[in-house]
Amino acid sequence: MRSITFEATAWGGHMAGQHVDIRLTADNGYQAQRSYSIASPAGRGPHVELTVERVSSGEVSEFLTEELRAGDAIELRGPIGGYFTWNPSISSPLMLIAGGSGVVPLMSMLRTRYQLGSKLPARLLYSSRSAEDIIYRDELDRLVANRDGFYSYEAKYEAGGSTHIVPAAIDEDLAARLQMLGLSAHRLLGLRDYSRSDFIVTRDNRPYLLEVNSLPGLTPVSLVPDACAAIGIGFEALIERLVGYALARAELRDAVA
């Protein structure tokens, strides 16, 4: 699977749900033409993103996923299709159903909704051969986690405003590295009992530590209680532990005094 962005010349813009036709011409004049849905949000362009799933021995998809290089020029015709489109001015909720690469035009609709800051209810039912095959998985997770697309004050502090994905959808090695980095930061800063380290991880798995929160929230919408619950430490047990650490310190102080 590969997402490719084209700079389309003489592009008049597209609606979410439309597709383009791509035509390849070999040196001997042989031509192959296939349709691909537009993944980028509706707009005037000129950038058009397509997401192509590699089909084994497929003439066009193999070329697009494996051989096409940055700077290559290819024939692209469109946008095509007016029935299966979403017009953001329609006020009815969005119910989107897809399998495999059929999610591509729906992603254009979800991205359009996100860009517009629309709060129109949207639901995606998506069938995929396996979890690894889910196209746009990270982006979909982020959209779900951010509910209405923007991590606002309400999203952070109101019950049900956001979804915490615990444990994070990352592989074990990366999770272990982040835990080590969080622990090192905690120790380097001389913190005690508990803290929360926030990271951002690039596509090539390079972690950046954004901040360490030395007194993370313990409200019903806070992150630390959710993280603890995921490893079997309930809220009461967490509070008991923290109080226990404080009492132990007080006892030690009294004993030394």
Ligand SMILES: Cc1cc2nc3c(=O)[nH]c(=O)nc-3n(C[C@H](O)[C@H](O)[C@H](O)COP(=O)(O)OP(=O)(O)OC[C@H]3O[C@@H](n4cnc5c(N)ncnc54)[C@H](O)[C@@H]3O)c2cc1C
């Ligand atoms: C409106 C529309 C939107 C689409 N959007 C997307 C999209 O967003 N993303 C996406 O990935 N795809 C999309 N598709 C599908 C896309 O157009 C192609 O069909 C797909 O990429 C396969 O093309 P190909 O040239 O790689 O494979 P093809 O060469 O067409 O081959 C397809 C399969 O058939 C087999 N085959 C071919 N010829 C024979 C033969 N003679 N005998 C037996 N088997 C044979 C091949 O081995 C291969 O497995 C869309 C299709 C439509 C109609």
